[in-house]
Amino acid sequence: MAKRPDQREPFVVRLYVADRESTAVRAIANLEAVCREFLPNGCELEIIDILREPQRGLDDSIMVTPTLIKLAPPPVRRIFGDLSKRGRLLDALGLTGLEIAPRRP
């Protein structure tokens, strides 16, 4: 049974993209949409352009772009791709179950 995330717990994600490629643009848009819909308390999102900060990509062993790392709440998860598959994204972020009751007043 999926445990509901504590709404007050900060939600921290880091997104690695390469420049402004189409996958990068799509990934950012998809992630922002999820944040809007499922994380009303907002989320801490860091977007890193690996072309500008390659060392950070090396530090995090980024193999493909885009790669999303959910740092908090635990467990740390990695999701790669342009995040267009919403079901998998929500599953990996631990937000499944929330989509049944969206848009609270």
Place this chain on the structure above:
Amino acid sequence: MARRNQKEREPRLAKAPTGIDGVDEITGGGLPRGRATLLTGPAGSGKTVLALQTLVNGARRFDEPGIFVAFEEGFQQVVANAASFGWGIPSLVQKRGRRSPRLAFVDSRLSPGAVQAGTFDLSGLIAAVEFRAKEIGAKRIVFDGIDVLLVMLNDPRVERGEMCRIHDLLERAGLAGVVTMSTTGPEPPGSFMLSLSDCIIQLTHRLAERASIRAFRVVKYRGSAFVANEFPFAIASQGIEVADFGTRPRYRVFAERVSSGIPRLDNMLAGGYFRGSTVLVTGMPGTAKTTLAGAFVAAACARGERALYISLDEQPAEIIRNLASVSLRLERYVRSRLLEIHADQPQATSPEEQFVRLRQRIRAHRPSTLVIDPISAAIRMGGQSTALGVAERLLAMAKSEGVTTLWTSLYQGSEEAMEATPLHVSTVADTWIHLSYRAGRGERNRSLTVIKSRGTGHSHQVRELILDDQGIDLADVYTVGGEALMGTARWERERIEAATQRDVEEEEARKRRELESLAAEIRAQTEGLERRRQSLAAEMRLLDQTVTLRERNESRRLQEVRARRGGGPASRARRRKGRSAPTED
């Protein structure tokens, strides 16, 4: 020379030497710079070792830093796997003061549990790698386990696009790239991989007659000459070594002779074996092949040269003991480290390992003289054709190192069919000595024949090989009615010859005595005559004295007479002179 210069002026493909024995020879200088080399092979075929070794050699020997991008294994795992090769990877990846490390790892494994949610590409990785490459000034790069990535991409069109990206990176950064790819089963990698790679190297691993055979083959090398043959290789204690026999035989040719250890054999060979040449000794069991080898080794050590004795059937202690019975004492040379004796079990290793181990021993000990006894035992390591290949390469390698090599080979067939010696090493050998038994008149005797000796006017006669506690010697063989005499028959013949010799000597002695007595007689006569001549001379001297005395007396008497007859001035003067004579005289 002029032609060569012209050739060098032509633009050539820039290559990065791998520093791996054999690989650089086969590829004509190494792997292409600014391009990708695809390294394929099944799991465990040595792809990662070869790729990593190229990087380590680049960093250590050619001052070319490298990057290892790992899709399959982590840094710790790669380091642990390569630890036994002694490449010192941990020190290569460390910073050297302010200078950047010579080797960098980029861990590009997809973390377990990572979820794919949509399309993606490798641009992030390429950017990170390119950044790192610039940072350390990399000249080489390895993408290890690209198949992991391809499975993940799972779309030929996307795969192609990503490979192009890697290709562009290599070209842009001038990196010599190695991409390893595991091939499970016989299916070839995607055609785009083949067409994108400028150089394709295939590693295989199979069993041949129960021996493990690893093989290296360059399938394609765009814009470069290469040797397309399959070459066996070994993963040895210091990494991969590929046998490069037949690609470029280069060796020094010596005019110097080295002793075989048997003076009369040296005579038969016009002074001995040529230094750096290959000597094959064939023979049936017990024909003293090992003894001949031992004599050769002992002679080398006696000259103060180092020797290496590889036995494929006996233990070192056995060899030393057995050779001592023919007064070949090798123990002192083993103790003084001039001589190394190793007993190898051919069936315990693959032919390649055997080859590589021997090469390492040669390089470690630096012998001038090498013995392999018997090479025919090598058949046990994976069949005749494999053993032949290894034997030929061993010979070529020994030759290229300037080592004089003596091989023994067991031979049991008839002498007529001898050209087909086991392993056919005879065609490679410079000198071929055959030992056999001659049976007859109730005994067996060892015989030695020099069948061939390149560049040497050698005796074609069969000689008898005599072994006893005094050592080894060759005896002339008497032929009677076309049949060589040996053993007792030779001894009888020798006795007859000796008797004749004795007669001749006695006759000579008699004649000498006769002449000597005649000479003595003449000497006596000469002495008598001399004595007579001397007495005659004495007599003549006496006669002369008498004459002088008589003449003086006569002249005085005349003066006296003159003076008495009436003294003139002459007589006065004479008187005066006569008076003063006592003081003046």
